[in-house]
Amino acid sequence: MEVGILRRILKRARLWARVSDDIKPLPEHHNVGRALSYEEKIRLQNIARSNAEWAIARLAMNLALSTTMRACEIRGLCWRDVDLLEHTVIVRRSKTEAGERVIPLNADA
Numbered sequence: 001m002e003v004g005i006l007r008r009i010l011k012r013a014r015l016w017a018r019v020s021d022d023i024k025p026l027p028e029h030h031n032v033g034r035a036l037s038y039e040e041k042i043r044l045q046n047i048a049r050s051n052a053e054w055a056i057a058r059l060a061m062n063l064a065l066s067t068t069m070r071a072c073e074i075r076g077l078c079w080r081d082v083d084l085l086e087h088t089v090i091v092r093r094s095k096t097e098a099g100e101r102v103i104p105l106n107a108d109a
Contacts, residue, residue: 001028041065066109070095 003025010016036044045065048058060074073091081090087105094101 066106067103
């Protein structure tokens with residue numbers, strides 16, 4: 001992916017032709033897997049609920065399953081980002097260019 005970014009930059013600068021014969025990019029894999037089925041989610045939640053030491057991981061999992069937040073977004077949460085009256089969470093730093101976004105919380109979250 002990094003080579004792809006460099007290639008686009010060099011193409012824009014009209015410099016790609018100078019190095020293109022020497023660079024053979026690795027194939028990019030776009031298969032991200034599959035989402036958990038409903039039954040798999042329930043099983044995972046039940047297993048996590050069975051061990052008290054997993055409480056924080058279970059709560060993070062419930063938040064991820066209920067909001068589709070990324071793990072890095074959940075780890076970066078602070079209490080100031082959570083509005084329990086409005087049932088929302090503010091993600092201040094995101095992986096995407098969108099930046100700050102407000103995520104509604106459902107009853108499970």
